Amino acid sequence: MNVTIKDVAKRANVAPSTVSRVIADSPRISEKTKRKVREAMKELGYHPNFIARSLASQTSQVIGIVMPSSADQALQHPFFPEVIRGISKAAHEKKYALQMSTGEKEDEIYEEVIEMLQGRRVDGVILLYSRVNDKLMKYLQQNNFPFVVIGKPHQRAEQITHVDNDNYGIGKEATQYLIGLGHERIAFVGGNETYLVTADRLLGYKEALQEAGLVYRKDYIIYEEFLQKANQEGMRKLLSLGEPPTALVVVDDLMALDVLKLLDEMNLRVPDDISLVSFNNTLLAEMSRPPLTSVDIHIFQLGYEAAKNLIEKIAKPNEPVKRIIIPHKLVKRFSCDYVRK
Amino acid sequence: MNVTIKDVAKRANVAPSTVSRVIADSPRISEKTKRKVREAMKELGYHPNFIARSLASQTSQVIGIVMPSSADQALQHPFFPEVIRGISKAAHEKKYALQMSTGEKEDEIYEEVIEMLQGRRVDGVILLYSRVNDKLMKYLQQNNFPFVVIGKPHQRAEQITHVDNDNYGIGKEATQYLIGLGHERIAFVGGNETYLVTADRLLGYKEALQEAGLVYRKDYIIYEEFLQKANQEGMRKLLSLGEPPTALVVVDDLMALDVLKLLDEMNLRVPDDISLVSFNNTLLAEMSRPPLTSVDIHIFQLGYEAAKNLIEKIAKPNEPVKRIIIPHKLVKRFSCDYVRK
C-alpha cells in the first residue's frame, strides 16, 4: 500500500498528529521536530492523501464549474473555454482544483451538481450562465451552498454574488455606434431568449433607438437558436423585408460568423451593403473576414473574478453578497461603415 | 450536520452496513429491507458522501485532464475544448467526474498531477499532448498509474495506451492533394517542434514529395510558435524567396488563420495566388474566408476514445496496452486551386 502519515510518524519517531501538524506547518511544533519529520517524508516519498484530508477537514479544495445544459454543446462556443481559462488562473493561484459538470440535459446537471455539493466533492460552484427561473440556482440558494454566477441572476440578484457585464450598457453603446454612423434601420439578432444576456442587451438596444428618436420595430428583432445552422429562416425573412435593415446588432461573435456567411450567400457585402456589430470579441472576431467590430466583454476576467470571489465566499460564508461588473470596450474593426442611402 | 448513513440506518432500524449495501443494490439484502431503507433515505433527504466513499473504497470515480504547459494558454486553442467535449461525453456515460489541471509551467503541472494521483483525487489521467522526452509520462509509467495519452508517445509507444491519428498519413495525403492540383513548390508550416504531431506530419509531407519526385527544400520548412503573432519572420522570409511556394501545408487551422491574415496583408490571394491546406478542421476552418480545405482529425472522437479506454484501464489494470487510431478525412473547401504557371 501507500505511504501514510503513520509510516512517516513511525520513521520519525513521533505521533501521527505531529506529522499532520508539520504538514500544516503549525507553530506548535518545534523546528527540530519539523526537520526530522520532513526528512522522514522525503525518505519515504510521502504524499498526503487528499481524500482522507477532505473527509477529516470537511473541505475539498475543489471548485465546480457548471456549464449550461450540455457541457457537450457549450464547449463548442468559444465563450466557455475562455471563462474557464480565467477560472483556472484564479483557482491555480489559490491552490484550488477544478471539476467540471458533464451533464447533458438540464435535469441531469441539476442532479449532478447536487451530488457534487452534497457529496462534498466540491466546496462551491460557479454557474457559467444565468437563465430565467433556474431550478438549480434556487436550490443552491436555499441550501446555502457557496456559489457565484456569471451573468445576472433572474431573481433576487441582490442576494446572489455574481459577476457580470453591464449588458444593458453594452447593447446601448453598440447600437449608438451604428446610429452614429447614420444607420436608422438597425436590427437585433439575439440568441436564446431565456438567457438574461440577450434580454439585457436588447433593452440597451431599445433604449438607444428611443433616445435617438428611431422607431422600434418588432420585425427587426429575431432570435436565432445558438449553433443551429439550419435555423436561418428568421434571418432570411428579415433581410427580405420591404425596408431591410442597413445594420445588424448580433448577440455574439459565433453567431455573427453564421450571419456573415449567410449574407455572403445572399450577395450582401459587409460593410458596404450592411454593417454589423457583434459582442464578446473572441478570437473569431479578429480572425473573421472582414474582422468584426465587436464589444469586448473581457471574458477571461469574468471567469477570474468569479473564481476569486467564490473562493473568498468559501472562506467566509457570511461576508456580504457581491456584485461585480466587468468593464467592456468597443473594438472597432471593419464590419461597420457609414450608411449608404 | 448532514444526514449520514447512520441516520438512515437508525431511521430504518437496520445497521449502517445494510444501508451501504442497499445503496450498492447488493443481492444480499431482501427487497423488503431495501424498500424500507430507500424510504428512510428519501424521508431524510440523504445524499452519499463521495469523499468518505472514496476513502473507504480507494477509488474516486474522477479522471484528470492534463493540458500542456499552461491550461491557461492551451484553452485558447480550439483543439482543447473539443477534445474535452469528447472526454466529457464518455466520462458522463460511465459516471465519472472530470478534473482539470490548472498548472501553468511544466514543472508545476508535473507536481500537480502527481499530487492528484498520489492524493487519490483521480483514478487516472489523460494527457492531451505528447511531447519529446516528457518527464510526467515517464513518472506515470514507472509508478504504474492508469493513464492514456492523446497523440503518439515519444518513447516506448508500444507500452503506453494512446489514441492518435495517423499523422504521417495525414501529412502525406494533404501534400498529395496539393501535388494533384499541380503544385510543385509546396512549403510546410509547422508548430512547436517538440510536439510529435508536427514531426509526424512533416514526415508524411516529405514522403509525398519524394514519391512524386519533387525536391525537398529545407527553406520550405518553417516552425511558427503556436499563438505567437509577433513571430511572422519565418513566413515573410518564406514568401519572399526567389522561388516562393505556390502552396502551403499548415499544421493547424488556428495557425492557418494567422497565415491567411498575413497573406492578405501581403496582397496574396487565396487560392488564386497561393493554395493552402490545413489540419484539424475545427469550426474555424469552416468559418474562415475563404473556407479552408482541412483534414478533419475527429477531435471529439479522440477525446471520447481516450476517456473510454482510460476508464477500462482503471477497471482492469492488467489488460493489454492499446493503440487506437482515429480515422481522418480531407474536407475540401475553397483554399486550394490548380497551380497557375
Add this chain to the structure above:
DNA sequence: AAGAAGGAAAGAATCGTTTAGGTTCTTTCC
C-alpha cells in the same frame, strides 16, 4: 526544593463510508 507555568508532543476521537467475518434465525432433509 516544591510548585506553577508553559511549551512540545502524544493520545484518542472523529469524519462517513465499505467490507470481511460473524451471528441469528429459518428452512431443508434424512
Add this chain to the structure above:
DNA sequence: GGAAAGAACCTAAACGATTCTTTCCTTCTT
C-alpha cells in the same frame, strides 16, 4: 428431531487524515 445449509443482517475494523484533550517535560519562581 437434529444437523446442516442458507438467507438476512449486524459488528467492527479499516481507509488516512485532522483536531481536541491530555500528558509529559522543562524552566522559572519564591
